[in-house]
Amino acid sequence: xxxxxxxxxxxxxxxxxxxxxxxxxxxxxxxxxxxxxxxxxxxxxxxxxxxxxxxxxxxxxxxxxxxxxxxxxxxxxxxxxxxxxxxxxxxxxxxxxxxxxxxxxxxxxxxxxxxxxxxxxxxxxxxxxxxxxxxxxxxxxxxxxxxxxxxxxxxxxxxxxxxxxxxxxxxxxxxxxxxxxxxxxxxxxxxxxxxxxxxxxxxxxxxxxxxxxxxxxxxxxxxxxxxxxxxxxxxxxxxxxxxxxxxxxxxxxxxxxxxxxxxxxxxxxxxxxxxxxxxxxxxxxxxxxxxxxxxxxxxxxxxxxxxxxxxxxxxxxxxxxxxxxxxxxxxxxxxxxxxxxxxxxxxxxxxxxxxxxxxxxxxxxxxxxxxxxx
Numbered sequence: 001x002x003x004x005x006x007x008x009x010x011x012x013x014x015x016x017x018x019x020x021x022x023x024x025x026x027x028x029x030x031x032x033x034x035x036x037x038x039x040x041x042x043x044x045x046x047x048x049x050x051x052x053x054x055x056x057x058x059x060x061x062x063x064x065x066x067x068x069x070x071x072x073x074x075x076x077x078x079x080x081x082x083x084x085x086x087x088x089x090x091x092x093x094x095x096x097x098x099x100x101x102x103x104x105x106x107x108x109x110x111x112x113x114x115x116x117x118x119x120x121x122x123x124x125x126x127x128x129x130x131x132x133x134x135x136x137x138x139x140x141x142x143x144x145x146x147x148x149x150x151x152x153x154x155x156x157x158x159x160x161x162x163x164x165x166x167x168x169x170x171x172x173x174x175x176x177x178x179x180x181x182x183x184x185x186x187x188x189x190x191x192x193x194x195x196x197x198x199x200x201x202x203x204x205x206x207x208x209x210x211x212x213x214x215x216x217x218x219x220x221x222x223x224x225x226x227x228x229x230x231x232x233x234x235x236x237x238x239x240x241x242x243x244x245x246x247x248x249x250x251x252x253x254x255x256x257x258x259x260x261x262x263x264x265x266x267x268x269x270x271x272x273x274x275x276x277x278x279x280x281x282x283x284x285x286x287x288x289x290x291x292x293x294x295x296x297x298x299x300x301x302x303x304x305x306x307x308x309x310x311x312x313x314x315x316x317x318x319x320x321x322x323x324x325x326x327x328x329x330x331x332x333x334x335x336x337x338x339x340x341x342x343x344x345x346x347x348x349x350x351x352x353x354x355x356x357x358x359x360x361x362x363x364x365x366x367x368x369x370x371x372x373x374x
Contacts, residue, residue, distance in 0.1 A: 025259040025267035025296065029276040033287035037150040040283060041159050044137040044147070047321030050123035058120050064235045067117065070110065073231055074121055077108050078128040081164050081195055106227035107186075107196035109171075115355065116235035118199040122167050125197055131164035138167040142314060145178045146283035148185060156185060161192040171200040172348065190227055198228075247361055250370070252298045252329045259327075261368040264293030270300045270330060277311040285318045292324060294367055295360075300330035302338060309337060310346065313353040320356040325363035327370055333357040 046053070055075055060067035108125075110118045126138045137160055139147070148156045160166055166189055172178070186196055250258075259267040280288060289295075303309045319326060337350045364370055 025262075025265040026292065028266050028268050028288055028292070028295070029272050031288050032280060033284045033290070035284045035287045039287075040143075040147050040150055041137075043286070044139045044143070045133070046123035046126055046138045049321055049323050050119065053120045053123045054127055055121075055124045058117055058124060061235050064116075064233075066232055066234045070121060070231045070233050073229070074108065074125050075128065077105070077195075077197070077229075078125055078130070081129040081131055105229040106190055107198070107229070109228045109230045110197075110199040110233055111230055112199075112233035112235065116233050118233060119169050121233070122169055122197055122199050126165065126167050129165045135163050136165045136167075137163050138169070140169045140317065141172045141178070141182060142170070142282065142317070144168055144182055144185070146281075148181060150283055153181070153185065157188045157192075160185075160189055161194060163189075163194050165195050165197065168196070168198040170352070171198045196228070247365055249300065249332055250327060250329050254370075255296050255298050255327055255329045258367055258370055259294075259296035262294050262296075264291065265296055266292045266294070267296045267298070269298045270328075273297070274303070274308050274312065277315060278308070282311060282314040285315050286321075288315075289318055289322055289324060294364070295319060295324055295326045297326065297328040298330070300328045300333070300336065302331055302336050303341075304338065306341065306344075306346065309341060310349065312336075313349045316353040316356050316360075319360060323363070324360065325367060326357060326360040327364035327367055328361065333361055 055071050058067075058071060060071065110121060112118050123138065126136055129136055147159075151159060166186075168182070168186075171182075190196060256267065259265045277285075303312060334354050337354065341347065341350050
């Protein structure tokens, strides 16, 4: 049985990180967080960016009726998620599911391109599900594979099989091994009566010529496909809808001086930070950012190694989840991945990272000393 890390222990972890920046900028390179495996389960909730999202504050595009239809369908799906697992003495006791299946599909799949609000809707489903917080899980595909890596397959199944709902954001098909692993896990959970929900993105290279779409997702999850209701969500990337272009990079001096004036800042040179990420397991990147309110990077340069690039993608996800602004000098974020990378098998990850880092760079314009670029 997995024992949740006490909230007080998590608070102490974040508190120590905050204290480290009190006298000036911290450095992410100086951190080697040790994260207990059970914390990975306890923290499988919507990230802070999505704490307040709900179905009623999702704003459908009036020109995209599929967005309104998706809200209605997901609200109905949430209504099928009632019920509770017995709790005795504060400890969860996993009982066998009732033989009568809950009404409705066993899972929903949100099919759509970048920035149409799929994560907003998925998190809204998590919040709307009428089940205790500890019986609902929410994480990205990468976080789910990291959980299995940390716990082992059988223990991961045990840890999640008492849940009413498991939400998987950014389901990825670019690694066959991970796809089979997660599909097997979802099969076990579905057999145990757990309801499932997933999102994924259209591959940038397929825009205009056919979608990444439900057909690809259903093929890869094979035996589970009949249990999923696909919901297509059309629209354009809201992160670039009516927003200014990404800001130009700052100078090294501006970045350094702004970091010195910003409470809760971290300041790192880009190259050494990438080297440090290779020494920290990606499942710990969230803890790496504990207590950091703004990230400052000097001398950002194009990433030429794919393994390094993929680690950067995970860090970008964790920073975006936590709404941590990023102020940087050097190469603009939309130029850090090569054309070959953006045309290759992991292009979906790289386009997502560019979109998210660009959004965080815009947020950094509100930081002290960010009034003008070099």
